[in-house]
Amino acid sequence: MSSAEPTIFERIIAREIPADIVHETDTIIAFRDIAPQAPVHLLVVPKTSRYRDVAELAAGDPALLAEVVATAQLLATEHADGHFRLIFNTGANAGQTVFHVHAHVLAGGLTEGSLAH
Ligand code: AMP
Numbered sequence: 001m002s003s004a005e006p007t008i009f010e011r012i013i014a015r016e017i018p019a020d021i022v023h024e025t026d027t028i029i030a031f032r033d034i035a036p037q038a039p040v041h042l043l044v045v046p047k048t049s050r051y052r053d054v055a056e057l058a059a060g061d062p063a064l065l066a067e068v069v070a071t072a073q074l075l076a077t078e079h080a081d082g083h084f085r086l087i088f089n090t091g092a093n094a095g096q097t098v099f100h101v102h103a104h105v106l107a108g109g110l111t112e113g114s115l116a117h
Contacts (some may be wrong), residue, residue, distance in 0.1 A: 006049075007049065007098050007099060007100040008098055009043075009045050009049075009098055009100040009102060010049050010100060012029070012031065012045075013029055013045070013047050019031040019032070019034075020032040022042060022075065022078075022079070023044075023071060023074070023075060025071075026047075027046060027047055027048075027064060027067060028044060028045065028046055028047060028067060028068065028071055029045050029047055030042050030043065030044045030045065030071060030075055030105075031043055031045075033104065037104075037106060038085075038106035038107065038108060038109070038110055039080070039107070039108035039109045040076070040079045040080045040084075040105070040106065040107040040108035041104065041105070041106055042072075042075050042079065042104075042105040043102045043103070043104060043105070044068050044071045044072050044075070044102065044103040044105055045100065045101070045102040045103075046061075046064050046067075046068060046101055046102075048061075048064075049100050051100075051101040052099045052100065052101060053088065053090045053091065053096065053099070053101050054088035054090055054101055054103075055090060056101065057101045068103050069086065069103075072084055072086050072103055072105045075105055075107075076105060076107045079107060079108065080107035080108035081107070081108070083107060083110075084105050084106060084107040085104075085105075085106040085107070085110060086103050086104070086105060086106075087103070087104040087106065088101070088102075088103055088104070089104070
């Protein structure tokens with residue numbers, strides 16, 4: 001559920017702070033990561049703030065998780081060659097900094113093996 005302190009992604013969804021939005025539906029928003037780690041680095045974010053991470057989303061709304069994956073595929077096709085790497089940092093010790101579930105979509109000239117080690 002929503003906490004008292006909205007995350008940065010809730011503020012982007014509410015248009016309180018700007019983002020380079022590339023895709024939006026009733027349930028999902030996608031925008032460019034402010035600190036890109038690949039030629040194409042997008043964040044696919046369910047609009048609901050009910051789920052902190054992908055494990056909660058998978059347990060609570062698998063259809064919405066499938067929508068996140070389908071959106072990643074669509075955006076990788078629109079912005080690159082259709083090939084993509086999908087990353088869900090899950091937990092602070094794994095590098096998660098925003099506790100509103102989101103997928104990183106990396107695409108376009110990925111170096112073989114980068115992020116795989
Ligand atoms: P994570 O570390 O997996 O929680 O990912 C959070 C991501 O959000 C990081 O890659 C940040 O660069 C990105 N980020 C933080 N603030 C913004 C913002 N205002 N607009 C776009 N991306 C952001």
